[in-house]
Amino acid sequence: LNYPLLPGQGAFLEQALRNVSEEAWDTALQLPPYQGPEELRQCGADWLSLPEYPLKSDRVVIATGGHHALMVALMASGMVGQTIATDELTYGGLIAMAKLLDIHLTPCAGDSDGMLPSALQEVRRDATVKGLYLMPTVHNPLGTVMPLRRRAELIAIAREHGLLIFEDDAYGFLEAEAPPNFAHLAPEIAFYIYSLSKPLAPGVRTAFLVLPSEYFVRATEALRLSASGAVPLLGNVTARWLQDGTAALWIATKRREAKRRQGIARGLLAGTNLSGHPTSYHVWLTLPERLPAADLVETLKARGVSIVGASAYSVPPNEAPNAVRLSLGGEMEEERLIRGLSEVAAIVNAL
Numbered sequence: 001l002n003y004p005l006l007p008g009q010g011a012f013l014e015q016a017l018r019n020v021s022e023e024a025w026d027t028a029l030q031l032p033p034y035q036g037p038e039e040l041r042q043c044g045a046d047w048l049s050l051p052e053y054p055l056k057s058d059r060v061v062i063a064t065g066g067h068h069a070l071m072v073a074l075m076a077s078g079m080v081g082q083t084i085a086t087d088e089l090t091y092g093g094l095i096a097m098a099k100l101l102d103i104h105l106t107p108c109a110g111d112s113d114g115m116l117p118s119a120l121q122e123v124r125r126d127a128t129v130k131g132l133y134l135m136p137t138v139h140n141p142l143g144t145v146m147p148l149r150r151r152a153e154l155i156a157i158a159r160e161h162g163l164l165i166f167e168d169d170a171y172g173f174l175e176a177e178a179p180p181n182f183a184h185l186a187p188e189i190a191f192y193i194y195s196l197s198k199p200l201a202p203g204v205r206t207a208f209l210v211l212p213s214e215y216f217v218r219a220t221e222a223l224r225l226s227a228s229g230a231v232p233l234l235g236n237v238t239a240r241w242l243q244d245g246t247a248a249l250w251i252a253t254k255r256r257e258a259k260r261r262q263g264i265a266r267g268l269l270a271g272t273n274l275s276g277h278p279t280s281y282h283v284w285l286t287l288p289e290r291l292p293a294a295d296l297v298e299t300l301k302a303r304g305v306s307i308v309g310a311s312a313y314s315v316p317p318n319e320a321p322n323a324v325r326l327s328l329g330g331e332m333e334e335e336r337l338i339r340g341l342s343e344v345a346a347i348v349n350a351l
């Protein structure tokens with residue numbers, strides 16, 4: 001976990017369950033429509049619409065969290081057995097999922113704006129490349145945000161060569177000025193995953209999956225066969241939080257708290273090669289050559305501090321860079337966060 005729950009969120013759940021209407025209690029116990037209840041799909045469409053890019057509920061389905069939505073998208077789009085282009089460093093969950101689904105990943109180099117169009121052009125010469133997995137807004141683990149122009153360049157290549165795009169927006173909510181997402185910009189080829197695990201709480205197990213209309217039927221079939229639909233009760237509560245301002249309040253608080261924690265990390269690790277998004281819960285620490293990432297991970301583990309080496313995010317055949325990701329949100333207690341970061345700083349600075 002690299003994002004915190006806020007104190008008192010549980011009390012909101014208790015209150016929300018007290019407010020569930022009598023009618024909703026009955027529906028809560030029934031099998032939901034496999035694509036998700038219409039009210040929740042509409043709520044997702046409203047939540048994810050921008051004035052210039054309105055979304056309709058007929059492109060939104062409900063999955064049981066981000067992993068589930070991603071798996072449904074990959075299965076429904078026919079990616080099993082195919083090749084997907086990714087960033088050189090990408091989400092470890094996607095790497096594991098690809099292994100499970102027999103999907104080959106091919107890494108593309110990037111810069112501070114994200115994947116390089118020239119790198120995508122290069123890998124797509126391989127005819128088995130059928131898709132593109134991206135985290136363009138607050139990348140995990142690097143924290144980068146892809147500007148609109150880069151998004152447009154990648155879309156142009158994807159359109160030209162018939163690639164589908166899979167945007168995983170697990171952390172986009174942390175960026176107040178996020179550009180339009182790929183489902184806004186390229187609705188006919190983009191699958192977009194918006195999990196509520198991080199903006200709200202992991203226990204709600206709810207994600208919106210926006211997809212190109214032509215994949216609706218296959219996605220509904222994947223939802224039916226993988227989970228028989230999402231849990232209606234939590235969907236109902238979640239929709240209320242999105243509509244009544246609770247979600248917006250939590251998101252604003254999480255951004256503020258992340259900014260504060262970034263300040264703590266940057267202070268304690270001053271002088272090191274640290275990067276990260278200013279309102280996110282992870283930082284990327286590039287290490288000097290004489291301190292191999294695996295050694296740092298082991299040394300810290302022995303001292304009770306858990307960090308993740310770059311190898312967990314690195315797509316073969318590339319070698320992992322000598323770097324680690326530090327999570328600023330896994331520890332609720334600030335004192336423990338400071339202790340952990342101080343341990344890292346002590347080792348890195350002792351070199």
Ligand SMILES: Cc1ncc(COP(=O)(O)O)c(C=O)c1O
Nearest residue numbers: 065066067091140168170195197
């Ligand atoms: C990039 C990314 N995608 C998906 C997930 C999984 O989301 P969920 O907990 O909703 O399944 C995570 C969780 O850490 C993540 O970082």
